[in-house]
Amino acid sequence: MKHLPNRFIDRYSMIIPDVAEFVETLMKWPRKSFRINNIKAPPDILDRLGETAEEKVPWYRHGWFTSKTRLGNTIEHFMGYIYIQEASSMLPPAILNPRPGEIVLDMAASPGSKTTQMADMMGNTGLIIANDVNFRRNKALVDNLERMGVTNTAVTNIDARFLKKRITMSFDRVLLDAPCSGEGLLRKTGLRRFQWSLKRINSLSRIQKKMIVEAFDMLKPGGSMVYSTCTGAPEENEAVVAHLLEQRDNAEIVGADVPMSRKGIIEFGKMTFPEEVKKCVRIYPQDTGTELFFACLIRKK
């Protein structure tokens, strides 16, 4: 049976004291969860769901943990009243907090879980530009937007590194849930298919650094963005945020009060990051029962 690479475990030993618990939890399936879609759900949705809605997701008031299986085979799912979504992935839109009437960019939107969540938070008003470079994944995005009854979103298919040249708009909020090494998705990927390498992490980090600057430059003054990933690799998280702080002196990290979270790290091996980076948020599966996640709320002064 394939095991986690030793290097992978050693790296996490440098970040967290409870690495054994982390690895053990990483091999277990995360808690099931879903979100109520207020665009379409009737007022009595919680009565209809009954025991299916077991426990609230701590960082999103319409998110629920459940132990029910096959939620995709319910009328509520068919009707778009609920969206099956991993709880940690509800975090970036919750922190970003888009408001009704705003103009929002979702830079890597497919398959649309965060896009549809934001559309709901915005009361289906304003405008979301939901972008993804992957044309095939855009089909899933469009299907989800339709099922959720989203009327405020336009789908684009542009390489995120070149969005600024192609879309000449400035945004109140930008979400960059960046393509990453997916260390947090190990349970979904499965050990057999888990392809982990430092080379890949470093390659992704270079792309993410370009994307975060692009995302930030598309903000209006006073606007805010969230940079997030489903990995714990500091090269793809704190290093990317630190890169933005170096490149743009009008970028500032805003603290987000997230239950059961841990702070961003300010050193990893030979790398050190500004103290401000501690305001980033890390979610660990051994604390929350969800997938591993990283998020950082940034404001344009």
Add this chain to the structure above:
Amino acid sequence: MPDKKEIIEFLAGYGIPEEVLKKYRYVMTSNRAYIVSSALVPEEHEVVGLPVCRFGRTLKPTTVGMQFFGKYVTQRVVDITKEDAVRYLQGYDIDVEAERGFVAVRFDGDVLGVGFSDGKAIRNQIPKSKRVKLNDV
């Protein structure tokens, strides 16, 4: 290609109030009408808004459009039993009488989508990718 006025008149035929329908911008492609709640629409886009009608030889409401306006639908709607709803969601036609043409199919207050009625039976119009076999049946 139909215009906004024709789309609104068509959908109002299902009892959906015109003042509700007029709240949206309408974006037409070669075969679909979309409702958009934003005043701003980026020039470069693949898709924008929610599709509510298809048009070719005739106008046809979409499944997602009819679901979206479901709470307003009072005309050209047929209520079906649980047994028929279970079959309908799987993609089967159902032997239920209704007025001819495209009708809204409703179960227990939820408009599931659209069916085509010949007066005696309803031909299923739910897209294959959206069909589902319900739990506990």
